[in-house]
Amino acid sequence: MELSSPCYPGFNESLAPILLRGRVLTRANVQRSGDTVLEYLIKTVNGPVKVEVHNQRPMAFCHSDDVERLLVEGAETEVWSHPLELQSFSRQPVHAIYCRTGLMLKRLVNRAQELGIALYEADIKPEQRFLIERFVALDAEFFGHFDSSGPSRFVASRVRATSQHIPLKAVSLDIECSMSGELYSIGLYGDCEPKVIIVGEGETELTCHRDGVEHKVAVEWACDEVALLLSLQRWFMEVDPDILLGWAVVTFDLSLLWRRAKHHGMRLCIGRFGKPLAWKVEDKHRPETLDLSGRVVLDGIDWLKAAFYQFDSFALDRVAGELLGEGKAIHNPDDRGEEITRLFREDKAALAYYNLTDCRLVWDIFQKTDLIHFALERARLTGLEFGRVGASIAAFNHLYLPHLHRAGFVAPAMQTVPGPDSPGGYVMDSVPGLYRNVLVLDYKSLYPSIIRTFLIDPKGLVLGLSEPEAMSVEGFRGARFSRQSPILPKLVATLASRREEAKANQNGPMSQAVKIIMNSLYGVLGSRGCVFHDYRLASSITLRGHEIMRTTKAWIEAEGFQVIYGDTDSTFVWLGDEAGNAKATGRALVDMVNQRWREQLREDKGLECFLELEFERHFEQFFMPTLRHSTEGSKKRYVGLYDNGNEKVLVFKGMEQVRSDWSPLARRVQYELYRRLFQQENLTEYVQEVEKSLYSGELDDELVFHKRLKRDISQYTAKSAPHVKAAALLVSATGDANRGKRGAAIRYLFTKAGAEPLGFQSQPIDYDYYYDRQLLPILEPILAVLKINYQKSGAEQLLLI
CATH class of the missing domain: 3.30.420.10 (Ribonuclease H-like superfamily/Ribonuclease H)
Incomplete structure (x- = not known):
């Protein structure tokens, strides 16, 4: 039976407790008669119900040695403590400190700061803690009674997780x-x-x-x-x-x-x-x-x-x-x-x-x-409120904390003096040029796989530093990770399993949600806004990634191929102009690398390998540009052409084509230039045609920039942004202050007077700006690799044509 109440068959007030299943929509805590009451608005199959939970106090933890100093004598009815079989990351026993109201907890936090006493987990709201400690996320079963006021108010004493389908309007x-x-x-x-x-x-x-x-x-x-x-x-x-x-x-x-x-x-x-x-x-x-x-x-x-x-x-x-x-x-x-x-x-x-x-x-x-x-x-997946966007750190806490408590620890306090920054992802110096047959080999979820394989874990770091080296796994910058019941690797394993299940069931939203959560784990550990932040954790992920990418490059080049670029988890392999069956070669390389990782990690470290290199794409044509005015290869910028089975597809990475601060003309020209480059069509004639059309005014419609104000123009500290300047001119020209408000759409051109709003230009369009600042940066990388010395004709010569 779903539940029993005056609105449902079988209701009997003498039966207790009763079960109420629902989907938690919103959460809150309210103060009522000096007490903290948790409120959950849930949707059941029979409609909305307000669930109340009493006697769930706002709380925090502190070292047992600090309790006597922290608690004010005579205030036992408002704040009290209880010893627990838990310890902090410094391996000291802790007490739980309970407060009658949220206001009392705020006062406790202030007192702790004044006394220099560390409080742990004081920022976890009671309505969140009640659910996450019981592994309840979206769907819940509450045990309790319907209030005498009617079937829309339920007083609960317990809750547990469930899985159910409840239609939402x-x-x-x-x-x-x-x-x-x-x-x-x-x-x-x-x-x-x-x-x-x-x-x-x-x-x-x-x-x-x-x-x-x-x-x-x-x-x-x-x-x-x-x-x-x-x-x-x-x-x-x-x-x-x-x-x-x-x-x-x-x-x-x-x-x-x-x-x-x-x-x-x-x-x-x-x-x-x-x-x-x-x-x-x-x-x-x-x-x-x-x-x-x-x-x-x-x-x-x-x-x-x-x-x-x-x-x-x-x-x-x-x-x-x-x-x-x-x-x-x-x-x-x-x-x-x-x-x-x-x-x-x-x-x-x-x-x-x-x-x-x-x-x-x-x-x-x-x-x-x-x-x-x-x-x-x-x-x-996360236990976050349905509808809460972002909040990666809160999601991590919701996933990690209940397991941490069951392992006998409380979360650490925020570091007041954080350690050094951890390095970013691996980016290899590129070998610029125009290529045929470039493979892209990607590590599947590299950072989560590193966490899982090398047992990277906040609790594991605390234990590993006090264990013999033989019982732990070496990390970087002095880190060592315990092999005993690591939490985070098991969470990653669970998430990975959920993603594979979602893929098998063609559940795209679940698969995408899991992927985003898994990929956010490194960012959370590397964020100084997270209480679990430790530069040794983040460094043990990124520096291990560097090692993996360098080793992968060496293994592939030992097979006779050239690696021309690498970025975080992707390796770009040039097969040569005559590649034969490129996809078969790519899969053979993937199998070789994966097998070597499995063997090496098992033999050298006694670890099960979860690293998985995959064949991602075969670019039939590939262009890696140089830095502007340099012979050095660029990073995170390339263009490639591949066949998706139905058509040839151009991929732009880090180029002007995918940037919103470039004109429609620049984007169109860049796309056409690379299409012609890969099709071996004449580029010089096309460039001449574009230049002539630009200076003759035939392309004016493609010169208009579109941007929205992210805040009122009065709130911009620097007025140098072109769209902000144009917005100020628009307000002045029209007398309409709303055109300078946040969210206002600004359309503008570059004229001899700089950025001016469309329809209110005081000067002619500055075609030299569009050529020199919009088209030339696009042209130069291609002309350089083809060794074409193209000279702009200029407006004066074009007028004579």
Whole structure:
């Protein structure tokens, strides 16, 4: 039986405890009558329930010898201690210090700082600790009783992890407003009836004609902004979504809704069970400060970045164009403020259609990329709150701490004087040139594999330094790692198994989530913001990577091939112009290297090898440039051509083609140059044609730069950035301060006066800038390797042609 309550068959108040299964949506702790109460808003198969857990105190650990000095005499009812069979990383016994409230814990932390006493794990919130100590992540089974107030409040005493499928209702939300922030309309789309709530009056269905097509939009009218907010509040009560989707939905939409409600002296109660939209820090409206009880908010921009999608611009119109092949339902999405106001005044049907289209585009992007599933799997893996983006250090703590405690240790305190930096990944000096038949051989998850193979582990370092050398594995910079029950290698093994399972089940979101978490482990250990940071840990990973890459190069070159480049986990092997079956050669090299690692590590160190070199790609054509104005080979920059089975594909790494601060012309020309280079077509004639077209003004449309302001122009400390200068000129020319606000789209050209906003140029376009600063850096590497001495004709000669 799922659970028993007045709403479910079989409820009997005399049966105790009862079991409640659900998916944890939000977590919090509240102070009630001088007590700390943990609150979990969960979704069950029968609806949302608030789960409360009492008597779970905010806590920290300290050395047992420090307890007497730390605790204030006579305050035993507020703060008390208890000895534990745990020790710190300095191998000293510890006490647990319990506080009645969070405020008491803050005072304890301050007192410890004044006395110079180390506290451990004081930053772990009680609502997090209660779950992670029990290995509970996303889905949970709570044991307890329903409160007498009804079936929506459950008082729990215990919890355990479970696995279940509970459908969640998601809705995309988008608002339209005036340039000054006054609300015009709110669009809602997804697991609900699509609708737009809009200020005004009229029919309940509007018709919009766009591009010769008739579109119907269901609308709900509101007489003014207050009525609009009240209508939205009623909609949340009726539809009751679990997930809100949007584009900058926290920092813009929800922030503006809160500010407009506050302007009218209202509380916007759109959380579960009538809780108002609120912020943990009132003047900081960010995802981590949002307080929206029982609802998970996923921002499309943040989650695309979390899943490692890359776009030149994360503007909705641009992302939708690339992923969906369509854009916003407005003529000029880069400068839409005035157009939206015009539509509100003159064509509310078109505004409603535009508003709803934005909602649908966000929804379709989430569906196309499976981001909701990705966010769920990430929460399930890490124990982080569903919807929390980033937080790699917190994810590491959630994974590591319960195992550490069971091994008899508490986490260390943050280092006040961190050690030296650890070196970065291995990057080999390249051999520049134009090649045929280059193989790329990659180590699969190199850093996680190093952790797993060489037993790199924070607890293992503590034990290994006190053990005989024969019982430990040598690291770098004085590190030694114990062979006794290492934690982190076992976590990596579990994650690797989960990823293979996800691949077998074609669960792309889970596979991607595991990959990102595994690859973040080194970064966490190398971050000084992590309590487990130790330069010996991070160095033992990166320097071992250096050793592995150098050894791999030596083994491959002993087979008669040349390694022309190496970067972190990738080795580039030149087979020669006549390579035969390049893929077979690549697989043979991979088998040789993997076999040698297995044998060497077993015989020399008594270790099981989890290093795995893979054949990644065969570039039929490959170009490694030199540094500009140098004969030295560049690093992290190359272009290659390979056959994916259907077509020839050009890959640009670290080149202007993939950088957003280059003009559309530069990108197009670079792509065409390398296509011609690999196809052995004439380059000089093409360059002459481009130069002539540039100076004659035929390419002006490809010279416009597009950038958005990341903050208000008044907040930029340096005004040297071209788009900031252009924005300041735009504000001055139009008198519109909103054009200099954060998020404003700036389109500009380089003229004889420098960067100037499009449509407000005071000087002619500076074609020399585009040739010398945009095209020449692209041309030089190719011309150098081909030994072509090309001289610019210049504007004066071109005018005579």
